[in-house]
Amino acid sequence: MVRELPKNFEHQKAELDIYQIWEKSGLFSPATDSKKKPYVITMPPPNAYDQLHIGHALFVAIEDIMVRYHRLKGEPTLWLPGADHAGIASQVFFEKNLKEKEGLTRHDLGREEFVKRLFEFVMNKREIMEGQLRRLGASCDWSRKKFTLDDDVSYAVRHTFKKLYDDGLLYRGERVINWCPRCATFLSDLEVDHKEKDGVLIYIKYPIKDSKEYIIVATTRPETMLGDTAVAVNPKDPRYKKLVGKIVVLPIMGREIPIIADEYVAMDFGTGAVKITPAHDLNDFDVGQRHKLENISVVGPDLVMTAAAGKFAGIKSKDASVAIVEELEHAGLIEKTTPYRNAVSICERCKATLEPLISKQWFIKINALAGPAIKAVEEGKIKFVPARFKKVYMNWMENIHDWNISRQLWWGHRIPVYYCDNNPEHFTVSVDSVDKCPTCDGTIHQDEDTLDTWFSSGQWPFTTLGWPKKTNDFERYYPTTVMETGWDILFFWVARMIMMGLYCTGEIPFKLVYLNGLVRDKTGAKISKSKGNVIDPIEMIDKYGSDALRLGLLGGMAPGNDSVISEDKIRGYRNFANKIWNAARFVQMSAPELKDISTVLLQPEDKTTIDQFHQVVKQVTSHMDKYRLAQAGELLYEYFWHQFCDKYIESAKTRLNTDGSAEATLHHILKNCLIMLHPFVPFVSEAVWQNLYQQTLLLGEKWPTV
Structure with a gap:
């Protein structure tokens, strides 16, 4: 018997009732008896600890439209939901909460207790987030939901790390990377924003040894000059050809350093001569590698001058900067100062100014992974909607740098490397925990760092289906059909999924990449809490x-x-x-x-x-x-x-x-x-x-x- 429609559609009650009926029906799960090709989307996992914002609502709407359409077409449709542990974001949020409510730091709790409490916090918040996905109408298969720190996912992540190491694609090396003093971790280049800032360009005289002449360099960071190991000029610059190979005496420190020629130097910047501080600038580090220069770290992770800074050791770097300029002025070594506006690197999350520091980190030799990922897109195995992003993807992939996958965090996938306490140069990479050093039977300790969140997220399309085991789900639903996500994480995530998918499984992770844009307010402005234009979905x-x-x-x-x-x-x-x-x-x-x-x-x-x-x-x-x-x-x-x-x-x-x-x-x-x-x-x-x-x-x- 047909029921009479009420006068009005009361969405508040009807939507909750309808969703419960859908979920109980089992229709969110793909039909296993169908001979049709499955249609599969792996949901970009929202941060488990956070509530959904309007950008999440957009991707849910888009993906739900896709899966409902293909379900109506009779295709066995799987939309696999998940939640992300969100390494830096979750830890920073929880630490702030811990400090405000209990007056404690993570060090007060210790690693084990801190991680345990953070896990409980995230799991409670995850339930709220999943409830919000239901409110949006997400017709995903909740029986298959995954979390990026699930035991089987963690096993797969460790398995990949060891595979990379065994294949000679992982190395631990020194490199200048972006240190966020507030988040207390190193960041990849993709996690860095830039902000224009007014500063001062200081022209400093570096005395040439056994001469009354000077070479003048310009810098915005006088505090790092204490770690200089060379002055560089462009080999094509006629002003300095006679000086290449000569020695200068580093002001204040008295250290003798060479004048070198390198094409990196821009002849039109400052005087055309630049100070080279390999430990505090990535470009300088690359110059240092080419010329075999020493790395001298004079600023520490706490932004305090190190012992290598001589008499300025123990002073905050910003105070040291002022004191150094005063001493140089007193010695008559300041040629001039001019106003200078430049782009400063800041943390994408907390907006703190970043400090380039040298550190030992784990890196992936990315070119070996990038090659097949470029080829797959060139051959049309993976398509982009809109198509113009293929060119953007290719340009980035062809200019890619080795990937720093270490993060100085407690929350996340801990790096599966165990170091010998007797000799730290002896280490073991293992999927399973290790009790003693295989070389000397001595005690060991696990690497304190965790893996970049994007390292585990880059494996999301296949770890969620049971890989490295050949599960029924992996055999039936991989490769997936569509990866739908925001264009702003094309490099963060999409490119890395393609690289990791091909490397780990030998197959592309998905056949089509659908990229959505950002959601803006009615004036076209970016939506943010600071602007007060947030729309709560x-x-x-x-x-x-x-x-x-x-x-x-x-x-x-x-x-x-x-x-x-x-x-x-x-x-x-x-x-x-x-x-x-x-x-x-x-x-x-x-x-x-x-x-x-x-x-x-x-x-x-x-x-x-x-x-x-x-x-x-x-x-x-x-x-x-x-x-x-x-x-x-x-x-x-x-x-x-x-x-x-x-x-x-x-x-x-x-x-x-x-x-x-x-x-x-x-x-x-x-x-x-x-x-x-x-x-x-x-x-x-x-x-x-x-x-x-x-x-x-x-x-x-x-x-x-x-």
């Missing part, structure tokens, strides 16, 4: 319903481009959900008998209407198959509102209760519109379906074919 769902939010995010969206969202836009799309509901109520009241178009003699105007509708079905299907999701949604919106409701329903009113042609046409179009609208507005479409056509769940219906 759950608050919008409470007010207007999940369907309205999803349409608001999709409306006007183009892959790879930033999109605009506002509460007004979401409120406007709530009207469309109401339109669907009201149209269904009219059809139910005007045509209570569910007649199929094959059982009645259709009138010419109804035949024409159905033919026109079938053209819409073809167009929508074509858009969906080509991942033109917004165009498909907009076409359905326009057709349903302006053709079906405004024109056909109005014209059909005069012919109701005659020969049944209009009634059958109304039901034919409404039923098939509900199916096609379902990926976009799953809740209101399912609610109508359950009241009008309740023999099955709309979730498990079949996409219309013409």
Whole structure:
């Protein structure tokens, strides 16, 4: 018996009830008896500890549209959900919380207790995040949900580390990298932002040995000059050709250092002569490697001058900078100072100014992994939507640097390397824990550092399916079909998944990369707490319903481009959900008998209407198959509102209760519109379906074919 539709769609209660019905139905899991090729998306795992923001809502809407469409097409569809341990972000957040609420640091607790408490904190927060995914309508397979620190995932990550080491693709070496003094860890280049800052360019005279001449260098960081090991000039610079090979005496320190020629030096910067401090600048480090220069660290991780800084040891680097300039001025070694605006490296997360420091870290020899990843895209095995990002990807991959995968954190995958206490040069790389040194039977200790979060996330498409074991899920669902994510993590994540997937499994991790843009406010400004323009997706769902939010995010969206969202836009799309509901109520009241178009003699105007509708079905299907999701949604919106409701329903009113042609046409179009609208507005479409056509769940219906 058909239930009468209530006057209004009460989304607050209906959405929760409908989602429970879906989840209990088992339809979120892929059919195992289907011979069709599976359609698989591995969800980009949101941070487990954090609440979802509007950017998460966008990716959920996009991916849910994809999987619901392919499910309706009868394909065994797997959307595998997950949560990310989010190394730096989680630890920094929890440490701040710990300090504010208990007055404790992680060192007060000790590593084991700190990690235990942080794990409990993250797991509690994860439940909230997963509840929010449900509120957004995510039709993912919760029976397969994964966490980046699950035991089997951790095993796989250690397995990959050892494989890289055994293959000679891992090394532990000194390198200048970006140190965040606030987060207390080294960062990869991708985790660095830049900020324009006003400073001073100081021109310093370096006396040439056994001469009354000077060579003048310009610097914005006088405190690092104490670690200089050379002065460099460009070999093509005629001003300095006679000086190359001579020795200068480093002011204050009295150390003798050479004048060298290197093409790295820009002749138009400062005086064309630059100080080389290999321990405190990446470019200087590279110059130092080429010329076999000594690395002298004069600034420590606490931003205090080290013993190598001589009489300035123990002084904060910013204070040392002032004192050094004063001493140079007193000695008459300052030529001049000029205002200078330059880009300063800052931490992407906490915005602290970064300090380039030299340190021993674990690196991947990335070129060996990059080659196959470049080839796979060149050969078209992996495609990009939009296609223009292929060029962006290729450009970055062809200029890639070795990947520093060490992080000075306690939270994350601990590096599976064990050092001998008798001789730290003796170490063992092992998937399983090690009790004693295999060389001397002495005691050992595990590496204190953890792996870069992106190292484990780079293996996400296959570790979630059981790799390195040849599980049924891995055999059936890998490679996955689509990786949908933001263009801003194309290098952070997508490129690394392609490299790691090919290296670990021998196969591409996915066949298509769909990149969404950033979500901006109605003025086009970036959404951030500091700007006060944050739109809380759950608050919008409470007010207007999940369907309205999803349409608001999709409306006007183009892959790879930033999109605009506002509460007004979401409120406007709530009207469309109401339109669907009201149209269904009219059809139910005007045509209570569910007649199929094959059982009645259709009138010419109804035949024409159905033919026109079938053209819409073809167009929508074509858009969906080509991942033109917004165009498909907009076409359905326009057709349903302006053709079906405004024109056909109005014209059909005069012919109701005659020969049944209009009634059958109304039901034919409404039923098939509900199916096609379902990926976009799953809740209101399912609610109508359950009241009008309740023999099955709309979730498990079949996409219309013409």
